[in-house]
Amino acid sequence: MLSRRLVVRRASGFIAAILVVLLPQHAWAATGLDGAAMRWPYALPFAGLLLSIALGPLLFAKVWHHHYGKIAAAWSLLALASLVILAGSMATLAALVHAMLAEYLGFIVLLFSLYVVAGGILVTGDIKATPASNAGILALGTVMASVVGTTGAAMILIRPLIRANRPRRYNAHVVIFFIILVANVGGALSPLGDPPLFVGFLHGVDFFWTTRTIWLQTAIVAGLLLAIFVVIDVWCFRSEPLLGAAGAAKPVRIRGLVNLVLIAAIVASLLASAMWKPGIAFDILGTRLELEDIARNAALLAIAGLSVWLTPDEHRQANGFTWEPIREVAKLFAGIFIAIIPVIAMLDAGHHGAFAWLLSAVTAPDGTPREVAYFWFTGLMSAFLDNAPTYLLFFELAGGDPQVLMHELSGTLASISMGAVYMGALTYIGNAPNFMVSSIASENGIEMPSFFGYFLRAGAVLIPLFVLLTLLPFAPILRWH
Template sequence: MLSVRLKRRGASLQIRWLARCAGGLIAAILVLLPQPVWAAAALDGAAMGWPYALPFAGLLLSIALGPLLAPKFWHHHYGKIAAVWSLLALGALVWLAGGMAMLAALVQALLAEYLGFIVLLFALYVVAGGILVSGDIRGTPWANTGIMALGTLMASVVGTTGAAMILIRPLIRANRSRRHNAHVVVFFIILVANVGGALSPLGDPPLFVGFLHGVDFFWTTRNIWLQTAIVAGLLLAIFSVVDAWRFRSEPRSGAAGPGEPIRIRGLVNLALIAAIVASLLGSAMWKPGIAFDVFGTRMELESLVRNVVLLVIAALSVWLTPDEHREANGFTWEPIREVAKLFAGIFVAIIPVIAMLDAGHHGAFAWLLSAVTAPDGTPREAAYFWFTGLMSAFLDNAPTYLLFFELAGGDPQVLMGPLAGTLASISMGAVYMGALTYIGNAPNFMVSSIANENGIEMPSFFGYLLRAGAVLIPLFLLLTLLPVAPILHWH
């Protein structure tokens, strides 16, 4: 009983710590009134060369090679390693543009981009972790395919993070006795943590970014449902064949008696997930016109309120969910802690890269703008699909989506009208190809971390990249060569 109390106290301390951090940030925003001097301090991406991208490349290589070459050292010090690369990136910005411009860029990255990202992931992780799916599920190809299909359908409703956190632990338990089970988690990451979230802004962060910038809520549902259905259907078919082949080599167990029926506990968390969805929709529709300026970063009141509401929902989940449900789920704080630290490093180290990309024809990545634009000025839709996708695999897919959204003009009415094929290409690239690496989408890292905690030997960074690429690249080539809807006219 004492250990249960201590566990609940530890979880409550985590929530209170995050709430204090959010409160401190909000207090700072309320105290720091508009200061034009900070707004004037901007980075000049055109003045940067490729060496400014080295800290970001170093961080990616560390994430890829650290767990492979020095797993114990990496596990204990990954936060410090990410911090070192971030400080190198910030130091380079100070040397180039001065401390004020660096601080303004840092505040923009952390408050305008990272804060909302991690608070939403944290809330979904905590709430979904309180939903316990119990009962005897045997990891047969049919059962596994059914769970994959269910998660793929759920992802656009409760988000890729929510669907992944609800189903990954039951899937792991169902396949615990199998010798070959890593491929099940790999396909789960591809389908549930990525492709399934392509049909609504609630599904994946890039589409929510588009919604906040004026894209209609059901636009992707109407315009890329067929492509998503084809990609998801082919992936499910491929998985069922692979899983059936691996299942044949498993030792046959004796006939099993009637098992425990499947039950869903912690149902209060389903209501809390609905509250998360409502808070996201409310923040997008409620526009009070009140904002605070923090070192040149405009913080809208609705975004601040949304973040506080999400933290309150997470706290309610911890308070209302019996501890034994999380214990049965094998719930720990380490996966979200790892995501928070590593993605904080990514959001900081990527600042120079984003500045160079924003410089367009005047920056080090001018070739990228030329690659996605035809000589007559029209966008190359296939190029937008591939460049958005491949960059989403190695950068965070939400800022990558926004980058190409702005590169295509940034006018939602034009992008939903005459340039609808371009917007569809950007949306599909950001969502689908986030599955190519562990860092393409935050749930990928969480699922991999949970699988490792439960004794599944997941592939290394490059091992996963090879496996996911072998499955996905042929499908993306098929999608490129054989357009399946009149909205797409590949050039």
């Protein structure tokens, strides 16, 4: 049962990893569906599935572990049935084909390639678990996150950090700050860093816009978090019993280096598919399969095959690599991509849809956007509904025009970007690597807090910081224009 639980948790960690990273502009629109004719009950299957994924392993673990596939299928079938009643079977079939071919196929191929390649990188050696070394790893991971992504940086560094801190009596706080900094805040400076920013890039935001616009804000947030961590870790370290010498320390080594090259190849494939637009597509029931997407998927599968071929099996074995997590994700996300169809249709309806209230909440009576509201609404929804689709939601609510958002409304886009990235750290399901890092830590003997226990700890650190930032408009962190 324990191994099964770890498998499901690891799979859940991937749930939002690249949820909308691959989607071309407007690909989330449900083909042929009238979102204005729908009301909030049409969103219940999607909400139910997300809550099931988040809370199922915690509240009814035994039932969930044995029947999660059936539960996901039930929610997705409920969503399809409601669409058949509303729009008819042909419109529903067209929307289903669109979701599976234009969205799900690319998602699962990318996730498969990332999972295979990351599983071949093995970091070995001895690192002393001092506050200095811990802070150094966190700082390194924070910088790496905007280059190789939050998932890549987290998966490369979490195991050596765990091995170093496992002998310590107090070590859960190290992993919590790792999740906050490496798996979230550090990814704020480029589209490669965090899925929400890649969504913006695919919708027309310049690649280096976040680097130029919010580098100071991110540096301040990361610096304050590192300082808080050092204070806490020094206090905990001083109360630790002295550990006896364990012999000569083994030097730190990185094995499976070919996979670092393959990660670069994956990134290059994503960028190439986003920039190469040959204008060739194949139509299937109204869904356009673009040539660049087909080529990207083929390249990603080839990269995964190269990783399996070039990486020694013992590296994956030492990492605890199995094929089960990717099978788990394939089943769960088939349901997610189906259940979200009516939600996206309602969002596309704008002021005429069921989510018009959300647009009113972030817009002043004179039509100007409320930047603080965008920051908090984007952030809090990111924490509980995953930050990538939440970013897309508020990006569209703000008008969806990248040129306007990067210039006249740059403060609004900065608010959306920072809210999605920073507050994804508030829960295990806020961003892709959060739950995965927690699962790996638990598997290696570190007693991690529960879902709500983590939320309370992360919130105690982050919420006062974010409140302070919004209450001090003269502070540099709020100079977004």
